[in-house]
Amino acid sequence: MSDPWGLAGQRALVTGASSGIGRATSVALVAAGCRIAVFGRNVEALRTLADDLGTDGCLPVAVDLSDPSAVESSVAAALEALGGIDIVVNNAGVGYRATLGETTLEQWDDTFAVNVRAPFLVCRAVLPAMLEQGHGVIVNVASVGGLIGIPSRAAYGASKAALISLTRSLTVDYAERGIRANCVAPGTTETPWVDRIVAGAPDPAELRRQMAERQIVGRLGTEAEIVDAILFLASPRATFLHGATVVVDGGYSVR
Ligand SMILES: NC(=O)c1ccc[n+]([C@@H]2O[C@H](COP(=O)([O-])OP(=O)(O)OC[C@H]3O[C@@H](n4cnc5c(N)ncnc54)[C@H](OP(=O)(O)O)[C@@H]3O)[C@@H](O)[C@H]2O)c1
Secondary structure, three states, rough: OOOOOOOOOEEEEOOOOOOHHHHHHHHHHHHHOOEEEEEHHHHHHHHHEEEHHHOOOEEEEEOOOOOHHHHHHHHHHHHHHHHOOOOEEEEOOOOOOOOOOOOOHHHHHHHHHHHHHHHHHHHHHHHHHHHHHHHEEEEEEEEHHOOOOOOEEEEHHHHHHHHHHHHHHHHHHHHOOOOEEEEEEEOOOHHHHHHHHHHHOOOOOHHHHHHHOOOOOOEOHHHHHHHHHHHHHOOHHHHOOOEEEEEEEOHHHHH
């Protein structure tokens, strides 16, 4: 085990760990010496992850984050199994391709249930234990879409802006009691999410080219580039970051 972040021995909860950025974050946290609880709906993917990481260090929890009571009971199970939680990574997210006028009520509600309500519920459920122990770190995975307007991402952008705001509220209400909350706002990043979007496009190669071009570096981000920011924010190296949004977007948002 190498521990460049000073995270060894920490107990972490990661949502959306069955795929993409959440999976890569989980692998990195265990490599850094953390024990983790991993949340997602895809039971098989979570089991594979736990098998890969060694079941001692990784507790798979099958949960639909759009179900409030399931979120609360799952956090309680994770607290019990890990004996407390030091780090929460609210990473799970959904997004629909739709302008405001095209967005259905179901799409709006699902987006806010997973991207905003679930982080709210996870944080609310974990806060008493964090306050009791006098410390806790929360890293919320937002998006560049919460900072700038992205075409046909109305509900998604609004939900990620709300998550950024929730992070600031956590900070002003709880920083003095030992809670440190921050956001990472990724730009377009190579994950199964993007693979699905590209595969569903009429001209996948053209869409991938456009996705790369809109970021100043001319390419998509890698999972590792986002994970590094998440682990940094989770780590004691980031003790002066409170309520911040760390934008990791290859320059997407600066134009
Ligand atoms: N990739 C990008 O370009 C990009 C850019 C900016 C921000 N982000 C953000 O990064 C985060 C991770 O995205 P990703 O690209 O890694 O996507 P991904 O590979 O599609 O992973 C999404 C994760 O969210 C989980 N999830 C979704 N709905 C859920 C629900 N109702 N209950 C439980 N888990 C649920 C999925 O788990 P199950 O499938 O097991 O349900 C999966 O593990 C998201 O918040 C996304 O908004 C991504």
